Amino acid sequence: MQKSRPILAWETLLDLDADTPGARSSLRDRVERALRRAIDEGRLEPGSALPPSRALAETLGVSRWVVTEAYGQLVAEGVLDARTGSATRVSLGPGTALPRPPAPGPSPSSDAAPPIRYDLRPGIPDLRATPRSRWAAALRNALASLPDHDLAAAHPRGYAPARDAVAAYLSRSRRADPDAARVTITHGATDGMDLLTRELHRRGHRTILVEDPSWPRLRAVAESNGLRPVPVPVDEDGVDTDVLAALSAQTGARAALVTPAHQFPFGAALSPGRREQVIRWARAHRALIIEDDYDAEFRYDRRPIPALQRLAPDHVALIGSLSKSVSPALGLGWMLLPTTISPPISASPPSLVDQAALAHFLTRGDFERHLRTARSRFRHRRARLLDAIRRDLPGLDVTGIAAGMHLVLALPTGTRAAALTSGGAELGLGLTALQRYVTATPRRESLVLGYGNLDDALIEEAVARLALLIRNAAE
Numbered sequence: 371m372q373k374s375r376p377i378l379a380w381e382t383l384l385d386l387d388a389d390t391p392g393a394r395s396s397l398r399d400r401v402e403r404a405l406r407r408a409i410d411e412g413r414l415e416p417g418s419a420l421p422p423s424r425a426l427a428e429t430l431g432v433s434r435w436v437v438t439e440a441y442g443q444l445v446a447e448g449v450l451d452a453r454t455g456s457a458t459r460v461s462l463g464p465g466t467a468l469p470r471p472p473a474p475g476p477s478p479s480s481d482a483a484p485p486i487r488y489d490l491r492p493g494i495p496d497l498r499a500t501p502r503s504r505w506a507a508a509l510r511n512a513l514a515s516l517p518d519h520d521l522a523a524a525h526p527r528g529y530a531p532a533r534d535a536v537a538a539y540l541s542r543s544r545r546a547d548p549d550a551a552r553v554t555i556t557h558g559a560t561d562g563m564d565l566l567t568r569e570l571h572r573r574g575h576r577t578i579l580v581e582d583p584s585w586p587r588l589r590a591v592a593e594s595n596g597l598r599p600v601p602v603p604v605d606e607d608g609v610d611t612d613v614l615a616a617l618s619a620q621t622g623a624r625a626a627l628v629t630p631a632h633q634f635p636f637g638a639a640l641s642p643g644r645r646e647q648v649i650r651w652a653r654a655h656r657a658l659i660i661e662d663d664y665d666a667e668f669r670y671d672r673r674p675i676p677a678l679q680r681l682a683p684d685h686v687a688l689i690g691s692l693s694k695s696v697s698p699a700l701g702l703g704w705m706l707l708p709t710t711i712s713p714p715i716s717a718s719p720p721s722l723v724d725q726a727a728l729a730h731f732l733t734r735g736d737f738e739r740h741l742r743t744a745r746s747r748f749r750h751r752r753a754r755l756l757d758a759i760r761r762d763l764p765g766l767d768v769t770g771i772a773a774g775m776h777l778v779l780a781l782p783t784g785t786r787a788a789a790l791t792s793g794g795a796e797l798g799l800g801l802t803a804l805q806r807y808v809t810a811t812p813r814r815e816s817l818v819l820g821y822g823n824l825d826d827a828l829i830e831e832a833v834a835r836l837a838l839l840i841r842n843a844a845e
């Protein structure tokens with residue numbers, strides 16, 4: 371009696387016939403998928419012990435090899451945990467996390483700024499929702515599956531499977547015109563910009579058109595590589611392409627750095643007319659558009675806007691990064707370049723293991739799964755933040771809410787954003803003045819409020835504190 375219960379249970383639990391039609395169907399794959407399904411659907415809980423491979427093989431009526439192979443793959447990915455002398459157990463899976471790191475406490479150094487409790491800084495994803503387990507699984511898989519002969523080989527533009535995976539992702543998700551041969555794996559957008567502007571300088575470029583306002587680090591990198599940034603104003607339709615063309619004629623600039631999907635920091639999408647106009651400019655002058663596709667995945671009310679790159683693959687270099695969509699700690703990104711440009715080979719490319727993990731993360735669909743969850747979380751957070759702002763700060767203009775992880779809050783006349791940022795630090799608020807991103811065009815005093823890393827439990831409290839700060843500043 372006692373023996374028949376587990377046998378029946380395992381047979382039912384691991385339904386080898388539940389595969390979707392058309393899926394690969396070797397027995398080994400079916401056992402692996404059945405285990406995955408049982409874990410994903412919570413029927414096998416974290417920590418539960420699996421039968422020895424011989425016993426499960428007998429129960430399922432398959433050879434032992436089939437089960438050890440399936441276990442081996444899942445152990446390599448970190449989904450199962452196998453320790454010598456003890457049973458193979460479920461270790462990781464959706465909803466299960468690696469041991470949590472300690473909550474952020476005060477910094478050990480006494481002269482550090484007070485900790486930020488209400489994180490309203492732009493450009494930071496939800497650090498609490500870093501997909502640690504999935505990335506750990508990707509790393510384990512990379513280590514387990516990288517062939518020995520690849521370990522010491524040169525990968526000048528990046529590891530081929532990672533470049534293929536990025537090309538496929540950009541085609542599927544950003545509707546870019548992909549060609550794996552044109553993808554370079556980088557440490558992120560800044561690294562891509564560094565490599566690209568070094569090449570532009572080598573080709574004789576000495577200026578670059580840059581949106582004003584814009585993300586300062588990319589400007590700074592261009593400048594450090596000998597390209598003087600020429601600021602181009604932006605409005606509610608994105609960068610002003612008439613002014614861009616005029617400034618190009620005036621300065622001879624033949625490269626432009628733009629954020630067409632989501633202008634940073636105002637949040638506008640480049641209008642269809644301007645998309646065409648900037649491409650016309652690039653074609654007429656054999657110029658290069660650098661498309662900083664920094665948080666295009668987070669669009670809430672409509673489908674994401676396709677990459678500009680697909681309209682003119684010979685004139686657009688797309689730079690992307692996992693820094694804002696997954697975690698800045700990964701230090702991974704990519705560039706998709708026109709065939710005419712080959713950037714210098716990086717002296718310190720991302721580690722091969724990280725690149726192989728990136729390939730796994732993308733091809734398994736973990737990146738898109740992560741994005742779906744993050745998008746839904748940010749959509750709710752944005753709605754609550756907006757409600758709180760309307761309630762506690764009525765009458766203040768909010769812009770740039772259609773996409774991304776931040777919005778722009780215009781301040782009451784006479785209130786200086788810089789004064790709020792220092793006062794806010796004392797209240798535990800991480801605030802950023804719009805002015806930080808502006809180079810030339812005067813703008814209304816505003817704050818750029820990020821909500822990527824704002825704790826959901828603290829949204830209302832954060833806005834109440836901000837409202838207090840703004841009221842006090844006005845008195």
Ligand SMILES: Cc1ncc(COP(=O)(O)O)c(C=O)c1O
Nearest residue numbers: 493558559560585634664691693
């Ligand atoms: C608009 C924009 N572009 C580029 C970057 C830089 O990305 P990375 O960290 O990959 O260098 C950021 C970072 O926050 C950003 O906000």
